[in-house]
Amino acid sequence: MIKKKRSRPRREDSLSRDQIVEASIALLDGQGESGLTFRNLSERLATGAGAIYWHVSSKDELLSAACDAIVARTMNAIPVGATAEATLRAIALGMFDAIDAHPWIGSALTHRPAQLPAVRILEGIGQQLRTLGMPDKHHWATAGALLNYIFGVGGQNAANRQFARANGLDRSDFLDTVSAAWSQLDPDVYPFTRSMAGQLRTHDDRMDFLAGIDLILSGICGLRTAATAEIEKR
Amino acid sequence: MIKKKRSRPRREDSLSRDQIVEASIALLDGQGESGLTFRNLSERLATGAGAIYWHVSSKDELLSAACDAIVARTMNAIPVGATAEATLRAIALGMFDAIDAHPWIGSALTHRPAQLPAVRILEGIGQQLRTLGMPDKHHWATAGALLNYIFGVGGQNAANRQFARANGLDRSDFLDTVSAAWSQLDPDVYPFTRSMAGQLRTHDDRMDFLAGIDLILSGICGLRTAATAEIEKR
C-alpha cells in the first residue's frame, strides 16, 4: 500500500506579485522584520518557496516593494491645496505616522538606496520647495536636508521599536530602561545626557519630530548663515 | 597508524576583547558589512567561534563595540576651544567623514538604539547647545534634530556604498546609474526628481551635508516659527 505523503494543502488559484507583497506587509507588521522569511511567507500563501521566486527576484526586492506600497499610500493621502509649508509638514508627519504604524519601513528606507520609495518622498518635498519660491540652486541641499532628517528619525524609531519588541518591552518600559541607563552615566563626562534622562520619559516623539521639521523649515525661510554664503561662494 | 588531524594553526597568546573588536573593524572596513561573520573572524584570529563568544555575547554587541570604537575616536579628535557653532559643525563633519571612511557605522548607528555611540554624539552636541545659550526646554528637540539628521545622512551614505559595492560600481558609476534611472521617470509625475538628475552627478555630498547642518543651525539661531510657538503653547 502506497503511503500517500501528507503535505499541507496548496492554494488553487494562482499567485500574484500583489498577493505576495500584501502577505509580506502583514508578516512584517505582525512579527517585525525577522518575521519576513520565505518559509513563513510560503506557509502563509500555501505555496512553495520557488513559487515566490517566480514573481519576485530576491528578498531585497520584496522588502522594497512592501515599503513602496506603504509609502505610495502615504503620499497619495497627502491633501492637496494647502500652502507649501503646510504641505511639507503634512508630508513629514504622514511619513512619521507611517513609520510609527509600520516600523520596518524605517529600516527599509534607510537601507535600500535612492529607489522608488525615497523618490516619491523627494518628489513631494521638491514640488513644495518650488512653490515656496526657493531658488533652484538650493533645491537639492534643502530637499536632501528634509529627506535625511525624516529618514534619520524613521531609522531611530524603527530601531527602538525592534529593540523593544526583541526584549518584550512596551514603549514605557523601553523609555524607562534608556532613562535609567542615562542616569547612571558619569556626570563628569556626560552631564548633558544625564540631564536629559528625565525628559526622555515624558517627551512626545511626534512633537519633537515636528519641532525638528520646523527648525529646518525656518532655516529654509531665512537662508542667511555663514554656510549658505560658503555654498554661494563656490 | 593514527591519522593526525590536520587543523589550522592556533594562536598561542590568549584572546582579548580589544583584539576581537579591532579584527572586526578590519573585516568590516575591508569587506563591508557582510564580511563580519564568526567564521571569518575566527579564521582571522586563528581561533574557534566559541572562543569569541567567551569575550563577547553576540554579534550585535560586537557590531556595537566596533561602532563605538570609531565614534569614540572621532569625538575625541574634535578640537576644543572653538566657538559653539564651529564645534557643532566640527562634530557633524567629523561624523560625516567617519561614516565615509567606515560606511558600516552608518548602518550600525541607525540600527542599534540609543546606546553608547549615539550618546557620545548627543553629549557633544548638547554641551555646545548649552554654551550657545539655548533655553533648556529646547535642548532635547534641537539636539535630536541634529542627531537625527546626521544619522539620516549616515544611513543613506552607508546604504549607497553597500549597494555600489554589491554591484561592483565605484562612486561615479553609482551616480550615473541613479541619474539615468531618474531621467527616465515619468515627467508628469516626477518633474522635480527628473530636474535633479543632472545635479546628482556633480554634487558634493560633504558640502550638501554641511548645508543641511547650517539650515538646522540657522533655524536654531532664530527660533521664530509657528511650530515653536505651538510647542510653547503646551
Add this chain to the structure above:
DNA sequence: ACCTGAACACCGTTCAAGT
C-alpha cells in the same frame, strides 16, 4: 578561566522535475 569545533536550528536561493 579560557578555548575547541562539531552540531543545531535556522536562513536565502537554486533547480530538476512536475503540471
Add this chain to the structure above:
DNA sequence: ACCTGAACACCGTTCAAGT
C-alpha cells in the same frame, strides 16, 4: 507559464569536552 520542495551553501549560537 507557473509551481513543487528537496538540496545547497551559508548563517549565529550552543555546549560537551578539553586544557
